Amino acid sequence: MSAQIIDGKGVAARLRKDLGEEVSQFREATGVVPHLAAILVGEDPASAVYVRNKQRACEKAGIKSTLHRLDAATTQVDLLELISGLNGDDSVHGILCQLPLPSQIDETTVLDSVTPIKDVDCFHPENVGLMVQGRPRYLPCTPAGCQRLIAEAGVETSGAHAVIVGRSEIVGKPMGMMLVQKGDVANATVTYAHSRTKNLAEITRQADILVAAIGKPNFIRGEMVKPGACVIDVGINRVDEKLVGDVDFDSVVGIAGSITPVPGGVGPMTIAMLLQNTLTAAKLQAE
């Protein structure tokens, strides 16, 4: 038996097509072109992939996208000044500052400086708070994409044991918060695991839904997975010029019930959700 391969690329393409139609209706009705401004400081392999793909996806969907590329030696003051300008620019609806940032820059200070209404990443404490309380303004892109893929795989989340490996503010933590909510594709019993977790394999083997957001190539091996589990691989790692996930696909595919590939799984969904949030942002600001 081999797992069902969850086609994130295909699902994302469908979502983007529908979204493109919504964008053109919005543009006709309001004369406003949704505009996403992205900031990339220095170089990071996963960010480079993201930047390239999302620029293209924005164009196709009728969303304007601008990229502000800053040198790795950029100071925090300069970055805050750029964000402040974008906050005040009425033609910009969404602001996305790529992580990780170089070590001379304090991530929290920078992310907090993005005005909440333009925070399409859902990083601002106001937006995180709203999401955790089950009344979201924006959903965090990667967890929302994962949630959609779990639904597409036909996996029941209600009462399922979801184990999230990783507790970052960008992926792991909000992923668990979404799956534990009351509601559709939620109502799961959630366990978080991280680098201090003892007996990791014992815990992951209890997962009906296993989300890997670790940043270590091929970390989750077959013996860590419960037969029939739904395995969502968030990892984007570059190994010998190739992209590999955090899940050792070859040893897991024969054990899991369903699995997302890398590439072609969660990554394209993150982009689809970002476009969705950008349209939402434009709508909120056109009111």
Ligand SMILES: NC(=O)C1=CN([C@@H]2O[C@H](COP(=O)(O)OP(=O)(O)OC[C@H]3O[C@@H](n4cnc5c(N)ncnc54)[C@H](OP(=O)(O)O)[C@@H]3O)[C@@H](O)[C@H]2O)C=CC1
């Ligand atoms: N597909 C997509 O759209 C996206 C992909 N990514 C990718 O997902 C991966 C994770 O990203 P991100 O969450 O930002 O990464 P972080 O480095 O911020 O977080 C990694 C998490 O994994 C945990 N961890 C590290 N080593 C172990 C271990 N040996 N055992 C158990 N847990 C461990 C860490 O624990 P601790 O907290 O204790 O340090 C931490 O919570 C990366 O490959 C990244 O490129 C990220 C965003 C979007």
Ligand SMILES: Nc1nc(=O)c2c([nH]1)NC[C@@H]1CN(c3ccc(C(=O)N[C@@H](CCC(=O)O)C(=O)O)cc3)C=[N+]21
């Ligand atoms: N503020 C912020 N928000 C993020 O959401 C964020 C970030 N910073 N920093 C970097 C990570 C990484 N990330 C990816 C998104 C899509 C692909 C993606 O398109 N992946 C394709 C790659 C296809 C290819 O080009 O080969 C796939 O997996 O199929 C990759 C990586 C978002 N991140």
